[in-house]
Amino acid sequence: MTKQPFRKAALTPQSLLEKLKSQGLIICNDQLALRCMAYVGHFRLKGYWFHLQDPSTKQFLPGTRFEEIYDHYECDREIRAVVMESAERLEVAVRSVICNFLSLKYSPHWFLDSRIFAPRGRSGVGQVLSKIEAEIERAGSRRYIQAYYRRYDDPYLPPSWAMSECVTLGTWSKIFAMLRDPADRRVIASKFGIKQVEVFESWLHTLTVLRNMAAHHDRFINVRIGVSPTNLKLKRIKFVDNKSVYASLTVMHVLLSAIGFDEPFKARLAALEVRYGSFHFQRMGFPDGWQVNETGWRVSQSPTNNSR
Incomplete structure (x- = not known):
């Protein structure tokens, strides 16, 4: 052309x-x-x-009508706010679980021990460590970072519980994926009610994508997600469309349920559906009656399409 x-x-x-x-x-x-x-x-x-x-x-x-479009925009904006708040809740939970477990098993500076990580080529532990170094340097004005360097010079980075306050969810997703010992991965995944570590790895990546979409003001209605969360067969979760927003929000729902913070998430989404209309949720892949099955969230029914 x-x-x-x-x-x-x-x-x-x-x-x-x-x-x-x-x-x-x-x-x-x-x-x-x-x-x-x-x-x-x-x-x-x-x-x-x-x-x-x-x-x-x-x-x-x-x-x-323009008012119809404005409602569409407002509904999407409010969904984005719910996703951002819930992603923040899960991000803190993920880094707390990983940090606590690895600090107790190895040392407070476990992330400096390359032996606990498996080689991953160009995106391996060296790249992650560089990211951690950059994030801690960027957070250099924070009191707890300054307090560490006033008293210590070895190791050259603060301990895990301080480091964890600085790095992103995407970094934690990569850290989990690179852990060498399968037992470490199983213990961490089990804290979120998931026994299949490959599922938890996929879901961490999905959560990272959702969080970044919300942070960068991306649309959630009438879009396809650029990630496909793995089915959780042990809980009979099989997505009809893995790239739908519904599939990714189901991931968030299950993880929030595991840590006991799911009710506000479900309630706010249900209230938005009542306020703005079910067709907005249908355009995200939500099936009819998604909030009334035995677990409070249907995951296997084929979504209903709506041309408007």
Whole structure:
């Protein structure tokens, strides 16, 4: 395909609003729409209306209202807030479990002992250690980091319980994946009610992706997740669509349940479904009646599709 220079001009919020009206979008509240154009952005909102347009003419489907799009955006924003809060809860739990177990079994500086890690090529322990060093350096102004270096110079990094406050969930996911001893991996996974270590490794990666999506303001409604969590056969969890948002949120649900913090997560999602409508949840792959089975969260029913 022959490429061409980009020649589109930037438009004012008012001009963008007029353009949307010319494309058939019904706008009942110009003030709300202008505020959204100015403080949310036309390009960001476009992700919430592209499925409501004719792909060839860019005209909106008959009867499409801006308020419908705004509700779509607000529902997604609130889901993102629930995911971010829950990911923070799980991130703290993951690093606490790994840190406590390995510190007691090996030493408070277990992460400096390369013998407990299996070789992983270019993404091995050396890369993870470099990441830890960089994160601790970035956190150098924190009181507990300064307190360590005022009193000690060996080892050259603070102990695990201080280090754990600095590094990211993605780093903890990699640390778990690189542990050499299968028994270590089993003990850590079992703390979250999972006996299959390969499942827990997959789910940690899924959790990292969810957390990063929420932190970077990605959409959750009407998207596909770039990771496929492994089925948990021992608990009869078999996803119909592993790349659906529903599958990844099920991972979060099960992990939160294992540490006793799942009720607010489920309750807030259920309240959002009531407030904004089930079709938003259907577009994330949630099946009808997802909140009423014996465990409080259905995981095997085929999702219902909704064109709007």
